[in-house]
Amino acid sequence: MLDANLKGQLKAYLANIRQPIELVASLDDAPKSHELARLLEDIAALAPEMISVLREGDKRSPSFMIRRVGTDIGVRFAGIPMGHEFTSLVLALLQVGGHPSKAAQDLIEQVKGLDGDFHFETYFSLSCQNCPDVVQALNLMSVLNPRVSHVAIDGGLFPDEVAERKVMAVPTIFLNGEPFGQGRMELEQIVAKLDSGAVTRAAEKIATKEPFEVLIVGGGPAGAAAAIYTARKGIRTGVAAERFGGQVLDTMGIENFISVSHTEGPKLAAQLESHVRDYEVDIMNLQRADTLIPAAREGGLHEVVLENGASLKAKTVILSTGARWRQMGVPGEDQYRNKGVAYCPHCDGPLFKGKRVAVIGGGNSGVEAAIDLAGLVSHVTLIEFDSQMRADAVLQRKLYSLPNVTVLLSALTTEVHGDGEKVNGLSYRDRTTDETHLVELEGIFVQIGLVPNTEWLKDVIGLSPRGEIEVDQRGHTSIPGIFAAGDCTIVPFKQIVIAMGEGSKAGLSAFDYLIRLTPAQEAEAERESIAA
Template identity: 75%
Template sequence: MLDDNLKSQLKAYLEKVTQPFEIVASLDDGAKSQELHGLLTDIAGLSDKITLKLDGQDARKPSFAINRPGEETGVVFAGLPMGHEFTSLVLALLQVGGHPPKVGFDVIEQVKGLEGKLHFETYYSLSCQNCPDVVQALNLMAVLNPVVSHVAIDGALFQDEVEQRQVMSVPSIYLNGEPFDQGRMSLEQILAKVDTGAAKREAAKLNDKAAFDVLVVGGGPAGAAAAVYAARKGIRTGVAAERFGGQVLDTMAIENFISVSHTEGPKLAAALEEHVKEYEVDIMNLQRAVKLVPAAQPGGEHEVQFESGASLKSKTLILATGARWREMNVPGEADYRNKGVAYCPHCDGPLFKGKRVAVIGGGNSGVEAAIDLAGIVGHVTLIEFMDEMRADAVLQKKLKSLPNVDIILGARTTEVNGDGQRVNGLTYEERASGEIRKLDLEGIFVQIGLVPNTEWLKGSPVELSERGEIITDAHGTTSFPGIFAAGDVTTVPYKQIIIAMGEGSKAALGAFDHLIRS
């Protein structure tokens, strides 16, 4: 199952195991069970601290639990955790085997303090780059606290469950049999939702912090670069972000980041955070900005208020709140979000295996999504508002070569149709003739660009463009002295990671220059 190179790497990792544990497999006669048997046999052969048992009684087959002798840890994988989830498997093996997690002491103590039965189930897909964060967080919670258990379920392998629970987006998390949440979540986010007093305690800590020299609002590429450049100047720097990494966390393949031929969004986001942590930067996660109170007089302190109730002050600000996927804003879209309307083809595509789907948008993102989905689903219809696609010629050529793809140009989506439970089609207007047509579908993937995260700035003295972007000059300066901005949230053209990093660095230098001159 594992090639020699992977075996060698895994063997090196397993040398970090300090206590014995058991892998208890529940198998049947199916092909996937045979594959899993081979995988687990390979793993058990790499360490004398691992025992493989084949007498598991789990109703889900194939599946396996990772237990300490005489103790069920509550860590279970249903399916073959390969692809993006192979890292989740390796971490689970290490953590059950006694290797300490790379998590702060306060977080560990918070997990250990949870009470009551907490049985989590997560549906994932092997191509989902958002799923490992959730799987790894919940596995760690199960390892640290006996009241927590977690089953990670490959949705593509257990289609009956997916249909029964109407899972149409991954990761989908259930707690004690009831829906808990959907989408990427960090350990801290899960804890904040389970431990209801955590947000209030954290807000109180933030309110007690002294004013920063530079406060960066946003933790994407622009925010990370700004933090590094500011911290290197030796000034007191903070980063307050809703989630560190920003939209990069939702990006699958990155092939135009100069000097790195290929990487994936979550890997780049983790590298950004590690780089920022090398400096004396105060990183404050799970903080969604809701109001800006600018300094009342030159040289005064600006204030940013957050949804959590926290408030931070700083002599200068760098606004780098980024952008999010643009929605169609048509009837039915909100009603069927995560019930057939999706925004991440890599994550949710496997849940639509053999089904008919549409992709809205003919730019690079839309065409790439249609190409990827064509290899999974039964049929793809790409719908573009303009009379021609805007994607690169090489992508258009590839798309048109696929036998299970239709392309509709000059069409405006007017409604998402459903049966009350899930999507069953969409309605669109032919722009040239005005004729209304309907398509029978089971999934709709929206890929129509970005919208800046600036709603919280409306009514503030920071000037916005007609599109809602923050207007900046060549130094990253906004219309209000001492407030700078960078990245996809601004009017800077070409929303690219490498450009955002440059703009973040420039804004930090601008902020430093402002500080020393004022």
């Protein structure tokens, strides 16, 4: 199961196990059970003095529990956690084995203090880059709190169960048998949903913060770069982010990040956050901005009101709120989101194995999605609004070579159909004949570009007709002391490396603005800061 190189790396990690653990396997005669048995034996052989393998029945096979010897502390995997979930397996081995987590201590105490019995089940796919965060968070919770348990289930190995529970997107989380959440969730988010007082306490904590010299709204590549550049200048920097890493967290393979031939979104996001934390930057995660109140005078304090009611003040603000997947905006889309309408082919594609699906969009992302899905599903229909696709020629040639792909040009999706529980078709209008057609299918993957996260700035700051923040070559917005960078701005070509450069530029511009304030403006700002 494990090659020599991987065994060497894993053996080094397993040396950190402090308490003996047992791998309790539930196996049958299927090939996947034999595969799992070999994996568990490989792991145990790397640390025989600390790891043993046992057999014990469970309702799901193949599955196994990692259990601390002599206790009920443990986590269960139903399936074989390789691919993106191999890291989840390694962390579970270490944490059940007594190796301490790197999570913030106050968050660890919050998990330990949860009152109630919580049995979680998470459905994942091995190709899903969003799933490991959920699996790892819930595994850690089950190690820290004896009243929490967790089973991570590979949906591809248990299709009947997936169909019965109507799982059509991953990760999908059930709590005590009832739906709890879908999509990427970090430990803080899960705990906040369980701890009703968490939001109030976070707002109270934020309310006590003194004004920043620069406040960055958004924690993607642009925001992270801006934070590093301002912190290195020695000015007091804060970052308020809905989720640190931004849309990078939803990105699969990254092969155009200069000097790094290949990486993955979650890995890059973790590296960004780690780099920012090397400096004295106040990171406020899970904070969504609601209102921007510009300073009454130049050099005064700007205010950002958060969704939880708290507010932050700063001499300068850098807006780096990024963008999100654009939706079709047709009847049925909202009703069947995560019930057949999906936005991540890498994550959810395996759930549609052998089924008929559509991809909406003929750009690079849409054509790449169609190519990937064609290897899993029975048929792909690609629907493009324009009379020609915009994807790179090499991608188009590959797409047209596939026998189970149909391309529809000059086609406008008009409605998503379903049976009340899941998608069963879509309608589109042929823009050349004005005729409407119905396509029967089980899944729709929307890949039609991005929309900036700037609705909260409407009528406050200068926006383009597309809703992007208007900036000059230095990142200045229409309001003195407020800057912007990244995918939320008019700067063309929405790329990670460009966002980082624009964030760096905005950080330097904010610093330049601060040092050029007149003594009178500085004095006024100081008085406002004291009053705040």
